Amino acid sequence: MNDLVQRFLQYVTFDTQSDSANDHCPSSAGQMTFAQALEQELLTLGLSDVSLDSNGYVMARLPSNVDYAVPTIGFIAHMDTAPDASGHNVVPQIVENYQGGDIALGLGDEVLSPIQYPDLHHLHGQRIITTDGTTLLGADNKAGIAEIITAIAHLIQNPSIPHGEICIGFTPDEEIGRGANLFDVEKFGAQWAYTVDGGPVGELEYENFHAATAKVVCHGVSVHPGTAKGKLVNAMNIAARFQQLMPEDETPECTEGYEGFYHLSAASMSVAKSELVYILRDFESEGLVARKDFMQSQVAQLNASLQQGRVELSITDSYQNMKEMVEPHPHIIEFAKQAMIDCDVEPLIKPIRGGTDGARLSFMGLPCPNIFTGGYNFHGIHEFITVEGMEQTVKVLVALSQKIALAHVPVTHK
Template identity: 70%
Template sequence: MTDLIDRFLHYVTFDTQSNPSLSSCPSSEGQMLFAQALKQELVELGLSQVKLDQNGYLTAKLPSNQTDAAIPTIGFIAHMDTAPDASGKNVRPQIVEDYKGGDIALGKGDEVLSPIQYPDLHRLIGHDIITTDGTTLLGADNKAGIAEIISAIAHLIDNPDIPHGDIAIGFTPDEEIGRGADLFQVEQFGAQWAYTIDGGPVGELEYENFNAASAEIEFTGISVHPGTAKDKLVNAMTLAAKFHAQMPENETPETTQGYEGFYHLADANMSIAKAKLHYILRDFDTQGLQARKAYLEDKVASFAQAYPKAKVTITVTDSYSNMKQMVEPHPHIIEIAGEAMQNCGITPDIKPIRGGTDGARLSYMGLPCPNVFTGGYNFHGIHEFITVQGMQQAVNVIVEIAKQTAIRYRNDN
């Protein structure tokens, strides 16, 4: 466990925040620096086919320790970037050993991690909890996944009595800005199926995710000196505010759960002459997402009629689709992961992902790829945390998935 935590604490020192405003891949220099460090580590572990391409995609393979060619190659994937939502620079983690309950002070300020706000803490009494210092995110999403995959691979190398087939591993850039699978070479990766290690609390096993789209609504007003603005000025910011005020109040991220979709105002750029609202649209049902897009388009058309002096336009872009229809035809992928968890004393918590992963895109690229927990909580913000015990359980599950795949497909079985 010491190696696992040492890896994780080292990885979070790399500033790998992705940048949606840049078109380069990776979108930040820190991701490539991190990838180069990981490449060296994989080489030192003795893995084969260690490759880092010019776009920051890092892949490697642990050769099978079985002579049976019938065992399929499986993969484990995690992403190197952290979310743009909060800073990932100068991360200063702290470990709260044997958590006793109550508030956890973050750093030297007044910021705390409270079980009142985050009830999951009530279930983690006695655990060792890694938190931020309240000024940055932690980076468990998804450096915990990387640390867990590499630690599992190291364990398999150190314990050759554990059977496994060929194992491909892949670390991707820019997942948090929706580009993680854009340049992933599925055929070269060589796996029949894979698992992203990118989930939350212990037990999560996910093969459904949102259908996703984005909508940018632009309001073009008329800027006039306020002293002579009577019946002339059209304030684009006022129009944008009125538009958003008319959106459904009960269909937002903070009011929905489970299979409920939403509209989310994710960004806004405002001036008198021009204002832009950036929404993300999410729905587990394909028709539901189409209905949400149509709702916004109709609303924009009506709004434009109501304010003829202004110009109101909408641009809708599809992002990713629900992986369910690509994974369900291969039930053994979920069965193996569920069996592995049970063998590790974990009850699988099969639930939809209220978000997306590289696995969603990869599943449509021919690599069925459900998602497995990391042991983390509250990703993308300063209250992010993860438990040492949860990380170790993730390592155990990765090892067990490799083992159970080999046992299931051996010819002598």
């Protein structure tokens, strides 16, 4: 397991933030640099069919070590980190044998506090890897990559553990919703797969939001303020009025479980033109439709009240709830549950309040639930992960591979 930690600490040194403003794939040069390093590592491990395409997708195979038919499965993780916080010059620190209280991040005033993050109360005695308070950590999803490669290396080093063929896939640009755009499901070759992109130990997810992005564009009229009376229309004021029309209690900070939300995620403001970007989320397709209709009605209401200026709305669908594509294959979930139980991990089956590559891939013919990485507080400077949680993921991936192989041992009839 020392290799696991060293892999992870090496991986987070790569600056792989995705960039939604760049239409190229991958959207940042650092992702391709990281992909090339992973390609070389997989070749060094001796895997088959190692490939890196021009769009930054890395794939490889571990051949089966049994002489009977076993379903080909896959493990998938993404290489990019979120643009919500800096991923440049990540400096992780390891807190040994955490015994409670605040954790100082780096040399500044930033701390990781159990008052703000109660999960820390349950992690006494563990090794916690944090940021230095200036960047995100990158456990989302470099921990998943480190765990997958460590599990595969363990299977290679221990040929007595039976397993079928295992496909490995590392994707770019998941954080900006493009991770599955150019994923070649046929080339990948698995019957089903698991993304290793979850949070705390035990998480097993096969439901996620239906998702859409809404852009509200407010048009005003810019005139020199010295001669503006009766002429100037401030688009920023129109944008503020629109935001006031949105439900205050249906935001991420006010919802949980199966509750959906509207989230103002970005804004660009000027007198002549102001843009608001919202992400819309709901676990039911009808609920997402209702949220779209609500925004349309608010735009119509605001336009009707304006004497000058106007508001435009455009909505783009992002991904769907993979539940309908995974539930018809209950054995996929059951194998993962039993592998966790075999590793003394309590399965926590819950919906993903977000999305993964697996959501899109499930609708592309590759059913793809999500397994935990052991990380917390993704997308920000308070991100952290436990070494013990990462080790548990590796054990579950190994046990899962073995369990699927043993479940398909041919029965000898007398």
